[in-house]
Amino acid sequence: MDVLFTLSPNLKDTTVLIFWGNNQTLETGGFLKLNKTFADQPLVMDFNGDMIPDVFGVTDSSSTEVCYLTNRIPVWRNALSSAVSMRIPHSNAFINLNKDFNAGESLIEDVMPTDPPKASTIGQSSFVDFDGDGYQDHLLPVCLDDGCKQSAIYLAKSGSKEWVPVLLDFQRRETIWSFVPGTPGQPLTLHLGDYNLDGFPDALVILRNTSGSGQQAFLLENVPCNNASCHNVGRMFHIHWDQSDLGAIQNAVMATFFDIYEDGILDMLVLSKAEAKNDLIIHALKNNFEADAYFVKVMVLSGLCSNNCPEDVKPFGVNQPGPYVMYTTVDSNGYLKNASAGQLSQSAHFSLQLPYTVLGLGRSANFLDHLYVGIPQQPGQTVRKCERVILPGLSYRTGTATGYTV
Secondary structure (H helix, E strand, O other): OOEEEEEOOOOOOEEEEEEOEEOOEEOOOOOEEOOOOEOOOOEEEOOOOOOOOEEEEEEOOOOEEEEEOHHHOOEEEEOOOOOOOEOOOOOOEEEOOOOOOOOEEEOOEOOOOOOOOOOOEEOOOEEEOOOOOOOOEEEEEEEOOOOOOOEEEEEEOOOOOOOEEEEOOOEEOOEEEEEOOOOOOOOOOOEEEOOOOOOOOEEEEEEEEOOOOOEEEEEEEEEEOOOHHHOOOOEEEEEEOOOHHHHOOOOEEEEEEEOOOOOOOOEEEEEEEOOOOOOEEEEEEOOOOOOOEEEEEEOOEOOOOOOOOOOOOOOOOOEOOOOEEEEEEEOOOOOEEEEEEEOOOOOOOOOOOOOOEEEEEEOOOOOOOEEEEEEOOOOOOOEEEEEOOOOHHHEEEEOOEEEEEO
């Protein structure tokens, strides 16, 4: 596993350093410094489908380029046939949007197709199967006023230009909470994961008290829609105001999901700032949600090997950016249920995405009819793998959740 660093000494140009992996450590003989700088943090993606991650972004020459790193030699190529004006900070993604099992790139430009109503500040785009129909939806957190005291989260369905509000109510008793205004170094971002394994992705966000100075992390649960504004989507976010473990952490600045115990259940990591200090503290919170639920955890690897691998050794490679995972099953009422997720679709500006996908199945789906995995390949080609059945021998049980690892 290699490590990529970005440096922005003058807050304008971004320099990329790559330290090459060597088994369980990094090579000590030096690092690669790319000979071009970027206007913003780059996106790591497999642009040419060779299973080797590439570096994509707008370079110092104001052109959109991709840097191939085959054999550790940087080779630059123009990435787009026409010029685009990229947002800074961008939220570009390498994600499958049309269910063809091949990741395409979603570029967020300066002018979006249709702006959310009255949005003064637009946060980072996220792509997730919000309503469990197998298609990736576009989530967008926004501030509705200049002071960011009125917040909202909008959603656009795949192929649609209509923005539907999935969270407008930020009031807790007599207090109004709102998003923390983003900065170029830390823009407004949602961190997504299926916290309760019901098959619908939840979110972690940082909110501030508009009538005070405190801010903390909150869990947004994906629940059925109960008002007319989100009727077209059928789902909405609900803020868990009384999450005691999150509420105990003051001055939170960032929160995300992570499977700390490697049991398929997503725990939480929260970063907070010490009182009257610049020091940051990392908090790890165990997910104690109790439900007799099932899940499937999928990690897609490249399968590549360096030139010194023995012929009788099957290589695993490393986690790939861009794979698309989807399952189909039948719920307890006999209706078709499916959901999808992308692996490592975004890499810039603290996207903090997991190197695997965890798809909740709910309480009743103790088997899968199909599990599809699509891997980006050369233009015109697609590696698509479908497993008809998940064997019980691959399952493991942790507490009240049963999971399948692929």
